[in-house]
Amino acid sequence: MEISEDYLSTNKELWNKRTGVHVTSDFYDVPGFLNGNTSLKEIELQLLGNVSGQNILHLQCHFGQDSLSLARMGANVTGIDLSDAAIQQANALTKQLQLENNARFICCDLYSAPAHLTGSFDRVFTSYGTIGWLPDLDKWATVINHFLKPGGDFIMVDFHPVLWMLDDQFQKIAYDYFNTETIIEETTGTYTDRSSNIRNKSYSWNHPLSDIITALLARGLQLQVFQEFNYSPYNCFPNTVEKEGRFYIRGLEEKLPMVYAFKFFKP
Numbered sequence: 001m002e003i004s005e006d007y008l009s010t011n012k013e014l015w016n017k018r019t020g021v022h023v024t025s026d027f028y029d030v031p032g033f034l035n036g037n038t039s040l041k042e043i044e045l046q047l048l049g050n051v052s053g054q055n056i057l058h059l060q061c062h063f064g065q066d067s068l069s070l071a072r073m074g075a076n077v078t079g080i081d082l083s084d085a086a087i088q089q090a091n092a093l094t095k096q097l098q099l100e101n102n103a104r105f106i107c108c109d110l111y112s113a114p115a116h117l118t119g120s121f122d123r124v125f126t127s128y129g130t131i132g133w134l135p136d137l138d139k140w141a142t143v144i145n146h147f148l149k150p151g152g153d154f155i156m157v158d159f160h161p162v163l164w165m166l167d168d169q170f171q172k173i174a175y176d177y178f179n180t181e182t183i184i185e186e187t188t189g190t191y192t193d194r195s196s197n198i199r200n201k202s203y204s205w206n207h208p209l210s211d212i213i214t215a216l217l218a219r220g221l222q223l224q225v226f227q228e229f230n231y232s233p234y235n236c237f238p239n240t241v242e243k244e245g246r247f248y249i250r251g252l253e254e255k256l257p258m259v260y261a262f263k264f265f266k267p
Contacts, residue, residue: 003135003182007203008082008109011133014200015083018190019063023089025192027236028065034096038072039065041233044127044157047225047263051075057121057147059110060130064090064103070125071102078121079105080113082133111139113147120149127157128234131212132164132204135182141215145266154221154264160228160257163237164206170239170249179207191236209260216264225263232258 022028033039040048052074058067061079063086071077081087087107094103108116111134124144134140144154167174175183183204189196213223231246231254240247249256 003203007135007182010201011203012082012084012109014187014198014202015062015081016085017198017200018192019083019085019089021190021196021198022192023063027192027234028063030065030093033065033068034093038069040069041157043227043229043233043259043261044125044155047155047157047261048123048125051123054122055119056123056125057117059113059124059126059144060133061090061105062086064093064105066125066127067105068093068097068099068103071099072097075102077103078117079103080108080110080117081105082109083107110134110143111136113143117147119147120152121147122149122152124148124152124154125156128159129236130158131207135203135205137207137211137215138218141219141221144216145219145221148221148266150266152266153224154216154266155262156264157259157261159232160260161206161208162257168238170237170252175206177206177208179205179211194238213262216262221264221266223262224265225261227261228257229259229261230254230257 023030051070054075056070056075056077058077058079061067061081064079067077067079079090084107087105090105094100106116124147148154165173165175165177185202187202188199190198231248235247239250241250
């Protein structure tokens with residue numbers, strides 16, 4: 001599978017544009033966040049447990065809300081993200097919340113993180129809409145293993161790869177479940193505002209669960225928890241219905257896997 005050399009710069013441009021819309025959106029509710037609301041959801045909170053005093057590396061952290069939510073819980077957090085606009089916003093939020101002693105942010109693509117960051121962590125964390133932007137899961141798993149202390153764990157929550165098979169309106173199967181090709185699209189709008197005038201090319205990849213698990217197992221990590229959920233905690237898809245804060249695809253309520261969660265242990 002050939003990968004275009006400009007996928008990083010193209011996707012960075014996309015996420016820089018999205019960040020400008022996201023920080024003022026109701027979806028991310030920055031005023032509520034600054035007022036004390038956590039951005040973390042029940043699924044990941046249960047896996048994370050008590051994080052007080054832990055050193056956590058948060059991969060693909062966007063503009064830092066989840067990282068700062070962890071810092072508020074007593075963790076020492078390092079967030080990395082490709083988008084310099086997102087990291088700028090993360091640093092601004094850190095300053096507003098006076099969490100400079102507990103949180104720091106680094107702008108780099110995930111694969112180059114070992115060149116930008118030293119040390120190891122009690123936990124590595126990533127969540128919701130992350131690995132679809134990465135072409136090579138073996139390199140991804142290598143980075144996770146590189147930063148994870150022996151005795152530490154890797155926690156991941158993400159949207160289920162079955163969802164990425166479906167077209168934008170969730171009416172029919174449009175993409176392969178398996179990672180057979182680079183998906184190159186001209187995107188318009190963003191999941192917080194589909195009418196936004198953002199237009200940008202994007203590069204993404206579908207990764208089946210078997211590839212994700214195998215990449216991590218091959219690094220010697222041990223799978224401890226694997227969960228699947230029939231709802232999304234975020235209203236980030238079109239054509240959804242809500243039941244008690246959980247979001248389902250209309251007409252397919254509780255029939256589709258929408259989120260999965262892992263916990264891997266490093267011996």
